[in-house]
Amino acid sequence: MIYRYLANGFLILGIGLLCLAGYCYYLQTDAPGASIDEPDREFPNLAVGENQVRFRVHNPTRHTVRIVGCSFC
Numbered sequence: 001m002i003y004r005y006l007a008n009g010f011l012i013l014g015i016g017l018l019c020l021a022g023y024c025y026y027l028q029t030d031a032p033g034a035s036i037d038e039p040d041r042e043f044p045n046l047a048v049g050e051n052q053v054r055f056r057v058h059n060p061t062r063h064t065v066r067i068v069g070c071s072f073c
Contacts, residue, residue: 034058034065 037056059065 034061036067 035058037058057065057067
């Protein structure tokens, strides 16, 4: 008898938690979009050839962002 109540309680709890997870998933809001910080542009001693410049990309959204102009992105 107690097992029947326990099983029904777990079933109701599981359905309730599933509904709560779905509600929290659609409740999340995305930030406005990706941003790229300005790099340091001071190059005192550059060697002839290839040099690296690093950009920091911040993507607070839940979506994939494609950066145009980067061959490896």
